[in-house]
Amino acid sequence: xxxxxxxxIACPWCYVGKARFxxxxxxxxxxxxxxxxxxxxxxxxxxxxxxVQPVIxxxxxxxxxxxxxAQAGExxxxxxxxxxxxxYRTRDRDHGNTFDMHRLLHLAKxxxxxxxxxxxxxxxxFAEEATVFGDxxxxxxxxxxxxxxxxxxxxxxxxxxAYADDVRADEREAAELGANGVPFFVLDRTYGVSGAQPAxxxxxxxxxxxxxxxQLTLVQxxxxxxxxxxxxxxxxxx
Amino acid sequence: xxxxxxxxIACPWCYVGKARFxxxxxxxxxxxxxxxxxxxxxxxxxxxxxxVQPVIxxxxxxxxxxxxxAQAGExxxxxxxxxxxxxYRTRDRDHGNTFDMHRLLHLAKxxxxxxxxxxxxxxxxFAEEATVFGDxxxxxxxxxxxxxxxxxxxxxxxxxxAYADDVRADEREAAELGANGVPFFVLDRTYGVSGAQPAxxxxxxxxxxxxxxxQLTLVQxxxxxxxxxxxxxxxxxx
Numbered sequence: 001x002x003x004x005x006x007x008x009i010a011c012p013w014c015y016v017g018k019a020r021f022x023x024x025x026x027x028x029x030x031x032x033x034x035x036x037x038x039x040x041x042x043x044x045x046x047x048x049x050x051x052v053q054p055v056i057x058x059x060x061x062x063x064x065x066x067x068x069x070a071q072a073g074e075x076x077x078x079x080x081x082x083x084x085x086x087x088y089r090t091r092d093r094d095h096g097n098t099f100d101m102h103r104l105l106h107l108a109k110x111x112x113x114x115x116x117x118x119x120x121x122x123x124x125x126f127a128e129e130a131t132v133f134g135d136x137x138x139x140x141x142x143x144x145x146x147x148x149x150x151x152x153x154x155x156x157x158x159x160x161x162a163y164a165d166d167v168r169a170d171e172r173e174a175a176e177l178g179a180n181g182v183p184f185f186v187l188d189r190t191y192g193v194s195g196a197q198p199a200x201x202x203x204x205x206x207x208x209x210x211x212x213x214x215q216l217t218l219v220q221x222x223x224x225x226x227x228x229x230x231x232x233x234x235x236x237x238x
Numbered sequence: 239x240x241x242x243x244x245x246x247i248a249c250p251w252c253y254v255g256k257a258r259f260x261x262x263x264x265x266x267x268x269x270x271x272x273x274x275x276x277x278x279x280x281x282x283x284x285x286x287x288x289x290v291q292p293v294i295x296x297x298x299x300x301x302x303x304x305x306x307x308a309q310a311g312e313x314x315x316x317x318x319x320x321x322x323x324x325x326y327r328t329r330d331r332d333h334g335n336t337f338d339m340h341r342l343l344h345l346a347k348x349x350x351x352x353x354x355x356x357x358x359x360x361x362x363x364f365a366e367e368a369t370v371f372g373d374x375x376x377x378x379x380x381x382x383x384x385x386x387x388x389x390x391x392x393x394x395x396x397x398x399x400a401y402a403d404d405v406r407a408d409e410r411e412a413a414e415l416g417a418n419g420v421p422f423f424v425l426d427r428t429y430g431v432s433g434a435q436p437a438x439x440x441x442x443x444x445x446x447x448x449x450x451x452x453q454l455t456l457v458q459x460x461x462x463x464x465x466x467x468x469x470x471x472x473x474x475x476x
Contacts, residue, residue, distance in 0.1 A: 002240070011465040032407070043465055063469050073470065080463075110350040169270070177454055181466030189426070190452045195462025195471075205457045214428045214452070216415055219443045224433025225318075227249040227281055228419030231301050232311065233433075 001030070001210055006039040006174045006184040007118075009098045009132070012077045012088075015122045017183040017196030019084035024202035030210055037109070038118050040102040040170035041182045044095070052096040052133040080196075087127035096133030099167060104143055106163035107156050117146035188213065239268070239448055244277040244412045244422040245356075247336045247370070250315045250326075253360045255421040255434030257322035262440035268448055275347070276356050278340035278408035279420045282333070290334040290371040318434075325365035334371030337405060342381055344401035345394050355384035426451065 005021070007014035025031050053061075059070035074090045081088035101121055108117040120142050125132045132138060136157045143153035156162040177186060185193040185202070187209035193202060226233055243259070245252035263269050291299075297308035312328045319326035339359055346355040358380050363370045370376060374395045381391035394400040415424060423431040423440070425447035431440060464471055 008465070011470070013463045013465050013470055016463070043467070059469070077470070112348040112350045178456075181462070181464035181471075183464065186454065188452070190455065192454045192456045194456060195464035197462070201457065208457070214426070216424065216430045217428065218416075218430045218432060219439065219446070224419070224435070225251045225254070226419035226421065226433035227246070227251050229281070231297070232249070232251055232315070233419075 001033060001188050001206075001213065002035045002037065003188075003206075004037045004039050004186045006041045006170065006179055006186075007182045008041050008043045009101045009118075009121045009125050010043055010095060011041075011182050012081070012126065013196040014183040015086065015088075015126050016077070016080050016084055017185075018118075018122070019081075019086055020196055020199045021183075021185060021202045023084075023199040024206060027199075027203065028206045028210075030206075034206070036115065038105060038114050039174065040105065040167040041174050041179070041184070042098055042102065042167075042171065043182070044097065045099070045171075047097045049097050049100070050134060052094050052131065055093045055095045058095040081126070087123070089127055089129070092129075093126070094131040094133050096131075099164075100136070100139060100157055101132065102167040102170075103156055103163040104139060104148075104153060106166040107153065108143070108146060108148060111148060111152075113147045117143060117148070120146050239271060239426050239444075239451065240273045240275065241426075241444075242275045242277050242424045244279045244408065244417055244424075245420045246279050246281045247339050247356075247359045247363050248281055248333060249279075249420050250319070250364065251434040252421040253324065253326075253364050254315070254318050254322055255423075256356075256360070257319075257324055258434055258437045259421075259423060259440045261322075261437040262444060265437075265441065266444045266448075268444075272444070274353065276343060276352050277412065278343065278405040279412050279417070279422070280336055280340065280405075280409065281420070282335065283337070283409075285335045287335050287338070288372060290332050290369065293331045293333045296333040319364070325361070327365055327367070330367075331364070332369040332371050334369075337402075338374070338377060338395055339370065340405040340408075341394055341401040342377060342386075342391060344404040345391065346381070346384060346386060349386060349390075351385045355381060355386070358384050 005018065007018070025034060028034065055074065056067055056070045059065055059073065060067055078088040078090040105114055105117055108114040121132065124142055130138060139157060140150050140153045144150050174184060177192065181194065183196060187205055190212065191205050191209045193205050224233065243256065245256070263272060266272065293312065294305055294308045297303055297311065298305055316326040316328040343352055343355055346352040359370065362380055368376060377395060378388050378391045382388050412422060415430065419432065421434060425443055428450065429443050429447045431443050462471065
């Protein structure tokens with residue numbers, strides 16, 4: 001079974017939701033047969049690469065809330081994160097464009113390191129002091145921590161076209177699947193779960209999708225040219 | 239859409255079938271949205287690692303055919319391979335245990351190099367003079383040609399348990415899906431195609447599976463804690 005998770009590094013509920021999903025997955029009897037793929041979604045795709053500002057400033061400017069309201073939201077998120085055992089800096093976090101991180105996540109997918117890298121990006125963005133925005137070498141350092149090659153990560157960052165189409169394809173697919181926000185979880189392309197739901201909801205969705213896995217229909221074709229325990233069939237009339 | 243292909247490196251029809259499938263995939267309008275995963279299947283799992291013999295000898299001993307019949311089969315396979323543009327040595331090929339190659343293919347999957355490695359293994363086994371059996375350093379060389387790290391490949395070969403469970407899990411799954419021989423193609427776990435069918439059969443299966451992709455059902459849960467273009471929802475009662 002395959003679970004695809006659309007998320008953004010700048011999305012606090014994605015950080016929390018991933019932990020809740022993983023709690024359900026860890027307890028799922030068929031967890032070894034579940035493959036997780038991370039898909040790209042940008043909450044703020046219009047923001048320029050160099051445009052970095054404190055989260056509280058962004059919240060007050062973009063959504064017109066007061067600094068106190070914005071801070072209360074961050075404090076609540078910090079509490080929810082702590083309940084999942086996650087560190088969360090409720091003060092002085094930055095907000096910025098995440099496109100380059102998504103491009104690196106696609107490089108990491110190609111190198112079998114995606115799950116490592118997204119965990120490292122989340123922790124860096126939500127829990128560590130050094131900002132993840134506006135400093136390519138910081139991203140290279142995080143990529144290396146996930147097992148990627150520094151020069152390869154640097155080359156991706158230096159070429160704005162590298163994996164850009166993959167990020168946009170993920171985002172197009174999110175729209176096609178009806179995802180307006182993230183995190184958005186898709187199980188075997190059959191069941192969708194929107195938001196950082198409690199672990200029990202993920203557990204139920206996993207069980208449901210598992211129980212309803214599709215049955216295989218054999219496509220009719222000509223006599224199979226195949227090899228088996230009794231040798232390789234060699235049809236005479238082909 | 240995802241296509242899983244069960245195959246063995248020692249399976250001539252897998253080599254030919256992969257080329258026929260790829261011809262259909264190259265012409266498929268949604269090819270960029272098709273992910274291909276290779277799964278393990280051993281035709282001769284009982285053969286000891288060091289037990290290597292000429293293919294013709296294996297065929298006469300195992301299936302009781304004459305050397306002339308065995309050679310005629312190889313010649314026919316050579317013709318079928320050539321029709322797909324594939325090189326095929328019809329003389330002096332070796333046969334042996336492929337478990338280690340499957341373990342390396344799982345390492346390659348984890349590193350995003352599986353498709354490269356299986357192509358290199360097929361070419362080495364069917365078209366090149368140096369045998370792929372009984373020489374770990376030959377396998378390391380091929381793994382490096384696929385972009386894997388030599389030391390990492392060597393470590394996998396030195397540890398018989400490395401990726402062994404992954405190979406066996408693939409083989410168990412093949413049995414559960416009803417695959418008695420290879421190649422065996424599974425599209426979105428919905429349609430199966432057995433054997434090195436003509437490209438047209440694969441084209442039809444791709445179109446059919448694409449047209450019947452499942453629709454997404456949203457699992458009901460509590461109010462979504464999610465982030466979207468309008469900010470991050472913070473339900474008050476949680």
